[in-house]
Amino acid sequence: MARLLEFFKKDSLSNRLDKIKQGDRVEREKLIGEYIPFIIKTVSEKTNRYIESENSEEYSIGLEAFNEAIDKYEKDKGAFISFAQLVIQSRITDYLRRMKKHEGTVPISQLCEEENQMLDSNFQTEDFTKSYDLKYEIVEFEDKLRNFHINFSDLVQEAPKHYDTRMNALRIARYIAEHPELKEELLRKKTLPGSRLIQELNVTLKILKRSRKFIIAAVLIFDSEFELLKQYISCIEGGAANDL
């Protein structure tokens, strides 16, 4: 059955490629969109680095290479996926080589190394401070979690796996953060004010128990000066609200 499905898929993939070649732009966008994880994976494997964001050079090179692969693909070149992989990898290799070459020019300017460093730091100021701040916030966040005997590995294991459950837990966390007496109780007793939450938020004890650490972590973020982290979570909440 699976083989049959695969066969259909493959068939439809080549059909779609045909369509795209005939100039179907919508179909092209759709195909690229579907294969973004594949592109990310291939690029990331080649560079052995994570892609930092959608704006990063590697990512756009990967997208371009994939696009190029669609144009250049012909049926006698084997499976499309392996062909695309090859193209992406070679483009990334080109890019890395270019970068290296660029780096290679640095030693000449290393004659005045200090100046160079200053230049670098001047160029990167904004990015640097931002990531530094975030790092600082995260380290402090970790310290706060330690007071509750929570570490990030615990959160990995115990945070609710389901998206809806997580959003619900975030709602609970925000509720606690917005009510000073609840927050006070949490910080003092190091436990969730269970009975009040159950009454006021119509949640079950099971949820509170299961996502205890996750909720505490979220409360700590809401209740802090971690502006960047707060923004981050607000974005997530906003996304959730939009979804609803």
Place this chain on the structure above:
Amino acid sequence: MIYKGCVVKIEEDFAVVMTNTMEYLKVIKKEGLKVGGQIMFVQDDLYREKRRSYKAIASIAAVLIIMIMSAALAGMLQIPGSVSSAAAAVVSIDINPSMEFEVDHNHQIIKVVAFNKEAKKLLNKDVKGMNIGDAIWLVINNARLLNYITDEKNTVLIGATILQEDFSVDIDGLENGVEEKWAQEYESVPLNLVYLETDKENLKDARKEKITVGKYQVYKNSIEEDDDITTENIKEMKVQEMVNKKLLKLQEKEIKNKSKTDSRQQEDTLDEKGKKQDDKEKKDQEKLKEQNQINSNEKKTDKTNSKGEVVNQPETKNNANNEKLKNDENKKKQDEKKKENQQNPVEKIEKKPDVKENDKNSKKEDSDSGKKAKQDQDENQTNSGEEKKHGDDKKSD
């Protein structure tokens, strides 16, 4: 599925990422990771703990297995070779508790092996460094106190293996010492000491089978007659059971020689005893002759024998060491003796009760039995005189 997230922590072999859906995930480490950095990643980048832990568990298990195996191997290798090099002899005691002592040149115990729980009970004191005679007495005394020796079960099997040729155990002396003490302490209860000697080969085999040398010798003696006997049976069997099942009857000859007794026949009349003693005297003489023959046949002189300390030693040694011919001869003799025994149950009576009675009687200064006792002692003396002679004969050989 694309995950986007913020690196919150970098551990040794993974990084923790808080994703844009507020998930906390572990990802594999790649170059250029830093806390606070944004990354995009896919399913394949997720750190799979299970795979790792499987490997870890597997490797730990493998190491453990190897350790256990090697330990077991080492243990197996040690069993046959566990006799320490300083040991001059191994002496075993079996009642139901079984134990072995390794004895050095000074007759001091250097190692104790308890073969069962009961033996551990008996060895309430650390006997290491004790004289072997004292230790045997201690064990027997303890066995009595703990009711391992009673009126019904009164046989103690003592096995000995001489490991170094220039060493000898004065078993007669030991036994007499033990018997004297026994008589002093527990007049009313008879004691039946059976002494067996084995050679080094048997010690090795006995160690393999995990039984005492004494029991192993019983096994060796009895397989010739009864194929059903296995070391397992012997291991489980109490010494008294062996006597009851006549597995130890081969030793009756020795018992006789050594003037041991069976308690149940104490009610015999004095006349019978006299008769019996006469018979015995004859028998002893016969035996000595036989031995002389054997010894003269075999020109090799035995060191222990030349010292004239133990009568039985040469014979048992011969049994163990010599060619089939002699074994056959011995067997025949033994068979004859057995027949005789069956015909005359009286003969089974041995001297031990006499000695005891002697003690009693001599205290009372009663006439008849006292005389008997003296007679007995005389007999002993004559025997030992003959032994010495016999030893001298050998020397002259």
